[in-house]
Amino acid sequence: MTAATQSAQSRPALQSWKVTLPCTRIEAEALDGDIAAFALMERPPVLMTSEAAPDDDNAWQLDAYFEGKPSAAAIKLLRSMVPSAAGTKPLVEALPDEDWVTLSQQGLEAVTAGRFHVRNLASDPEQPGQVNILIAASRAFGTGQHETTAGCLTMLDRMRQVGMRFNNMADIGTGTGLLAFAAMNLWPRAHAIASDIDPVAVEISAENAATNGVPLGAGPGRLALVTAAGANHAAIIGRAPYDLLIANILAGPLIELAPSLCALVEDGGTILLAGLLDTQVDAVLAAYRAQGMRLAERTDRGDWPTLRLRKRPRIGWKRPKRLNPAARGEAPGFGSI
Structure with a gap:
């Protein structure tokens, strides 16, 4: 968009x-x-x-x-x-x-990012040789038009190209479900869960999953969908630790959620962050470095960077195990881009 x-x-x-x-x-x-x-x-x-x-x-x-x-x-x-x-x-x-969101999104051009070709209209032709995903204009954002979403798609594709493998994935603030669908295409045998603070976005994600043949459920190769503010959901906490966590939201909630999101990730695990401006990178990175993360890779699309972070292994009594069930991990009022 x-x-x-x-x-x-x-x-x-x-x-x-x-x-x-x-x-x-x-x-x-x-x-x-x-x-x-x-x-x-x-x-x-x-x-x-x-x-x-x-x-x-x-x-x-x-x-x-x-x-x-x-x-x-x-x-x-x-x-x-x-x-x-x-x-x-x-x-x-x-x-x-x-529905002004739907009206404003109708007729947007398809976006190609990495191996993914994202269409907003069923009448648009599929792209041969690409992974074609249909995300119709809807009440939730995340159609692939935003630079942050396209940046995440490109980064995910690059991660797969260099041989990275994941078995347990989470997409926090999923919007239309697009990034979760892309990750499942790249690592089809992984467990996956996607959440959004907005129940409408979760409904839209379920509809988009059906359109794109993404199976819903709790097993490997299936996507679980939940409505949650940040990481505040028993299903999200119960599936931790994750080896890949995606958060394409905004700088404010990314900083606020840093402790709870990092606690969800296993040692050596990856967090993909987007939704921040290049002027906000230092503040966001400081919040995540304080939680034991390091910057592994950065790409930029215009003013919008995508950050790939890895969790440093810890030893002895400091070694994290699982997220404290009492930790709420909320970011009220924030959802995905």
């Missing part, structure tokens, strides 16, 4: 709004990514660009979908992104009570 946003949270629904501005093709292409300033907002908008007139590079359109009425500062930021619209009054309108 062209939005820098997180999974819809368990919060009261707000009126949806749209801001429309004219732009040029060059400006539209510059917006083909994620806007760091919007990523820091509690409810970042979904940005969509389209041709207003065929074969006219100066006749394009920017539509920004907001959950709640956009502030003057947000509109000012939008205007700064399309200088050609200077002097043009933006069209700001409240939308009908519809």
Whole structure:
């Protein structure tokens, strides 16, 4: 997606709004990514660009979908992104009570990341020689369009290429289930569990699993789905320790969850982190290094890094065994990107 946003949270629904501005093709292409300033907002908008007139590079359109009425500062930021619209009054309108996330995601181009080809429309052709995954436009985010999701897909593919093997995997803040599906494709005999704070995201993940032939359940090669705030679920804790844990959320909850997530991972195990900006890497790494993790690899897609961490072995009385069942491991109000 062209939005820098997180999974819809368990919060009261707000009126949806749209801001429309004219732009040029060059400006539209510059917006083909994620806007760091919007990523820091509690409810970042979904940005969509389209041709207003065929074969006219100066006749394009920017539509920004907001959950709640956009502030003057947000509109000012939008205007700064399309200088050609200077002097043009933006069209700001409240939308009908519809599923604006689905509407804004419809028609997004397929994304190829590593061996994975992610389509959002069933009518889009599959890519020969690729692992084709269909994640339809839905009420939950994580369609592969976001740079952090694509970065995780690429990193997972690279990990498999260099011969890494995993037997027990967890995807915390799964969104649409995409990263869990990808990991299961790479390591099909592993146990796997995926969670999200939003029960709607968990429902969507189950639907997407059926669409993509991913079996649900508790055994090897099957995906368990649970609704949980961070690591706060008996099923997540009971399956620990994990040799691979994926957390594609945001910098704030990544830092808050560092102790509980690291406690879930076995010695020598891997944590894949994404959802943070490059300016937030030092703070996130400091939180995880304090829990015995080390940075093994980093890749960047625009302003969005993907971090692969490994847990240092510990000896003697400091050696971690399993997560304390009394540890809640919550990050209320946060879900996946």
